[in-house]
Structure formats: C-alpha cells, structure tokens
Amino acid sequence: MDSVKRKETNRPVVVRNPNLCEMREDILYHFNLGTETHNLPALFGDVKFVCVGGSTRRMKDFIKYVAAELDMRDPNNDYPNICAGTDRYAMYKVGPVLSVSHGIGIPSISIMLHELIKLLHHACCTNVTIIRIGTSGGIGVKPGTVVVTKQSVDGTFVPKFEQLILGQTVVRDTELDSDLAEELLRCGEELGQFDTVLGNTMCTLDFYEGQARLDGAFCFYRESDKQKYLTKAREAGVRNIEMESTAFAAMCKMSGLRAAVVCATLVDRLKGDQLSSSHDVLQTYQQLPQILVGYYIKKKLKALI
Numbered sequence: 001m002d003s004v005k006r007k008e009t010n011r012p013v014v015v016r017n018p019n020l021c022e023m024r025e026d027i028l029y030h031f032n033l034g035t036e037t038h039n040l041p042a043l044f045g046d047v048k049f050v051c052v053g054g055s056t057r058r059m060k061d062f063i064k065y066v067a068a069e070l071d072m073r074d075p076n077n078d079y080p081n082i083c084a085g086t087d088r089y090a091m092y093k094v095g096p097v098l099s100v101s102h103g104i105g106i107p108s109i110s111i112m113l114h115e116l117i118k119l120l121h122h123a124c125c126t127n128v129t130i131i132r133i134g135t136s137g138g139i140g141v142k143p144g145t146v147v148v149t150k151q152s153v154d155g156t157f158v159p160k161f162e163q164l165i166l167g168q169t170v171v172r173d174t175e176l177d178s179d180l181a182e183e184l185l186r187c188g189e190e191l192g193q194f195d196t197v198l199g200n201t202m203c204t205l206d207f208y209e210g211q212a213r214l215d216g217a218f219c220f221y222r223e224s225d226k227q228k229y230l231t232k233a234r235e236a237g238v239r240n241i242e243m244e245s246t247a248f249a250a251m252c253k254m255s256g257l258r259a260a261v262v263c264a265t266l267v268d269r270l271k272g273d274q275l276s277s278s279h280d281v282l283q284t285y286q287q288l289p290q291i292l293v294g295y296y297i298k299k300k301l302k303a304l305i
C-alpha cells in the first residue's frame, strides 16, 4: 500500500532548519556549489536516483556504467566532476542519476549528506531514491556476496545513530526503506550473477579495533575475544561491517529520502582480517553493488516509460 501511495504523491526532499529561510545565499562549501552562484533547479531538478559511495574513482566508474546501461553515453563527454573546484568530494551526473563520493567514516559522509540534502531541496527535487553502494567485511558470508541492509546497527548491535549535539547525546533512528531493500534483493535474484542476501549491517567508528581486527597498530584483545564478538554480531543478524550506514540511514530518514545500503563483502571476518585477495578480485567485488543498482535503476526507469 505504501508504495502505491508514494507513486501518487510528490515526495519533496525535506530540510528541517528554520535558519535556512533567512539566508540570502546558501554556500555548499564542500561541493563548491551555491544557491547564488549556480542554478541548482536547472542543474539538478531532474534527479531521481542518487548513489553515494566512498571513493571518487568508484563513483566516476559508476556513472560511466549507468550511462552505458541507460543508453545515455555521450562520446563527447568524459563525465566531468561537477565539484571540480574542490577535492573534498566528487559528483557526476547522467540524466536522472547523480553519483557522489563520501569518503571514509561517519564524519565524512555526514558533512556530504548535509550539503547533498540541501542541494536536492534547493533544486526542488521530488521522489528521490538514494542508495549507498559500498564495500564491507562479511560475517560468515563468502567474499563477493552482496549484502542489502535490513537494519543498520551500531557496534552494540542496536539500530541507532548517536551524535553529540550541543554537548548532549542525541539518538536517531536508523530505519531504512524495507520495500526498497526487498526490491533490491529481488533484482539480485533476477540477475543471478552473484549471491545477494538481506542482513543487518554493523556500522563502526573505526576499521581496526572498532571492527575487532587483530592487525591494527594497537590490539589489546585476543583472537578468541574477536571470535566471540563477531559470533555475537552474527547471532544478532549482522552479515557485514562498514563505517557509514547508521549516519546515512538516520539522515536520509529525517529528510524523507527513500534509502538503501548495498555493500559487497571483501573478506569473511570470521576467517581473517587482511584484504588479501588480488587487486583484480577486489575490483570485481566492488563492481557488484554497481551492477545490482544499475539494474534496479534501469528497471525503474523502464517502468516509468
């Protein structure tokens, strides 16, 4: 019922900040864009799908891949970085698809999302779907499995995002769009090219100690403690670990964006810590969320024609 209702209404991208109305100009500093210097509705008003991921190169590869999939390739266009004036984040666009990098970790993605949500709002975009396509460590799943996130949980396996605001801990909900997650899972099944599973994703503040690795510069626990913790995570439904999903889910929910997280696993953390697969194998794994989400976008756009 929900998806039917969604089709009928125009869902705006919501900002909840009265101060914005009083500002003559809004400078999106980390994108090198602004409301006075750029015509945001003309540049971005048609955006319906936003894909975000850690690395700038991967997000450029993604836009090239999507352009080919949607038959929107332009031989005279090498997909210029819209944020070329800054090296903080990179942004690419083809038709209704925007591809944006977010760097590593919650602080980095959170800054990017504040500015991205304002950009989509200023551009008067409606009915936007946003998907994080990323990498992760798996728990008890074969490397190269794609995990579609059911719930994004923190390091205590609770679906919450905690942030200090004015010195107080503010707790936010990390609910993602369950219909979208199911649709993406079905797309994985339809493609049949790689394993796609639905599972909880644990979001941590660190790659090493925060993810119970034994190979960081510091480690004050043993292999048995690591196994105990990861087994507990697996029992709580966690199938992969990454570093952005709780903030992503919380911020997208607050802005009314339909959101999902799709990550490839690069390693099974119950078996090891180091990313020891060859460069080519790791590259192939990183392309899997792109293939899945490219297929989803193509299918959705076809349905609109």
Ligand code: R2B
Pocket (backbone or CB within 6 Å): 054, 103, 104, 105, 134, 135, 136, 207, 241, 242, 243, 244
């Ligand atoms: C997955 O991979 C990165 C760390 O290597 C981090 O951005 C994440 O979430």
Ligand code: URA
Pocket (backbone or CB within 6 Å): 135, 136, 137, 138, 207, 211, 241, 242, 243, 266, 267
């Ligand atoms: N990204 C992570 O955050 N952890 C991993 O183990 C692999 C990629």
